[in-house]
Amino acid sequence: MALAGKAREDFEKKLKPYVGIGIGVEDVGRNPVNQAMIRQWCEAMGDELGVYTDAAAAAVSTHEGIVAPPTMLQAWILGGVAMAGGEDDPRDKQKELHRLFDEHGFTGVVATNTEQKYLRYLRPGDEVRAATQIESISEQKATGLGVGYFINTRTLFYDQDDAEVGSLTFRVLKFETEDRPSASEGEGSSAIPGKPQRIKPVLGHDNEWWWQCVEKGELAIQKCSSCGVLRHPPRPMCGECQSTDWEFIFSTGRGTINSYVVIHYPEVPGYTYPLVVAVVDLEEGTRFVSNVVDVDPAEVEIGMSVQASIEHVDDEMKLPVFRRA
């Protein structure tokens, strides 16, 4: 579902500062303009013009020597294979902007059009660099691919003397690819095949009984049958008296937040972000770690009273989660 109302306003407010700014990183050609790359380009493109590859023909042309095909302009500064495997430069405002879109559900991206202008022919030995500016971000648009925004960038290309040699405009659409899951949607919804679910606990001798209690709607706490000490997480032996006999009690679920985090990254499929997780001091004296739900993350604080309830957190798993008491 597309962002609307206040949420859309807030999101568009975050976009504004990006309009008109440079992206903060320059693309610098890894090699000067050279005959080898020109030849490969011409072969791939089937371009047999002599001024690109034949030194003798080029010498007697109006160029008086080899020049590069103007359409190679962007090829001189592309990052090559490293583009696929490298890490985003954290200073890159364009990448940052795309992440902002991703975080708000506009995870799709498609390039829609590009235009190039050439001010002079490049010659072997020319050193090319490029600086990119985010020119504009459109209003929210409904497109065939989904609701989204067009981002226009302009890249200016310079030579070794800082003279402009050409420019390029680029337009991409960032669009919503699917409905975002919502934490409160879990209950009652039927399982959709392939829909991502949370990571389930691995069950063994020492914890399976506890998860069976959760299935029955109870937050259990293990208790030593010999000395009565409560312990969580469950263990096979009492650290106080070394007894292996144990039973369990059910927690009231009442507690206080000891500490908490607000997780933004990475976004693991099956979870909704920002995701709040807290260490809660239960009134029985043990602690339990789980989500705090239905509270604005900015309002969660240490010392807040919370109440656990056992709920479906996705189509397949129940978990005790906390709400403000």
Added chain:
Amino acid sequence: MPTTLKDQAAIVGIGETEYSKNSGRSELSLASEACAAAISDAGLTPADIDGMTTFTMDNSDEIEVARAVGVKDLTFFSRTPHGGGAAIGVMHQAAMAVATGSAKAVVVYRALNGRSGSRYSEGVSGGPTTSDLIHWSWYMPSGLMTPASWVAMYTQRYMHDYGCTGEDLAEVCLSQRDHAVKNPRAFFYEKPLTFEEHQSARPIVEPLRLYDCCQETDGGAACVVVSPEMARELPHAPAMIRAVAQGAAGDQESMTSFYRPSLSDLPEMDLVAKQCWAISGLGPDDVDAAVMYDAFSSNVLFQLESFGFCEKGRAKDFVRDGNLRLGGRLPSNTHGGQLSEAYLHGMNGVNEGVRLIRGTSSSQPDKNEHVLVTAGVGVPTSGMVLGQG
């Protein structure tokens, strides 16, 4: 037979590969190159090596590395668990092996494709049912499954208890970045960071922002440990191991010790510190520089208090007074740390500790009699004090 590990072993060689985001080769290749470089730096040949030790998390088997490098008979080999907590645990193993005569020359190594291969930031998930996976199963369902999320949990409570802010964390990052800018091995070589950039960077897990989190790196680092007698015959001035110790505290979990009285304390590192001072006969006042494990910026604050460089809760003031910088009380992470040089699970920190003792850091402090080097925070961990030969 020695009764303590004080001055029973020395680091005589260090080596590392290029640190990158995409090595394009195997972890075994990285490990082999780092080990060969360390052996060569020590002035030894592979045939002189008879011990090897690494992390349980390392994917390159000791005997495979030995075969690749040309190391022959091994009389000592071992592994240390708990991720970055092993960084000095491996030094402890090497020092004990040399001190007891179990080996004459031990290579310590760690190599990983931490960016192009398996990334720790992606968190834990399924696998065979072990006590370790049962442990993670208490956190995976709620989504608390990355190192940043676990460390953020203690950091939040610590900041609450002691009035520490994101601006205090920023100073840790900025001081280290200023060091990295001068270090050609560093990812952030010649790339400075401003206070505003730190504060406005995107949150990863609040209260931690982007630059509070370490690199993910492809690379290898290694060093060679021998007896003090052997060290005297070798080309480099030795970095003597004045003290080395491990620590796992009561009610400890790996990264998620949320069940102890205070989340603001680091009892396992307190335990390491106590042993380091007892073994070496030194104290915080004797230490001139430090390499403190920094998977996350807040790690440094906890450790300053564990080792007694400041009182509990006062690390923020210690840091804000510029004490981690050159000219400050305790120039720290002079290579840029794992925040700004590379994340080699602490092994790059061991090598920087040796450079500090040799006087060859790219941010070399004037005084370098003793240097503290520590391992992972939030896990069973370890630390050592290095000194002049």
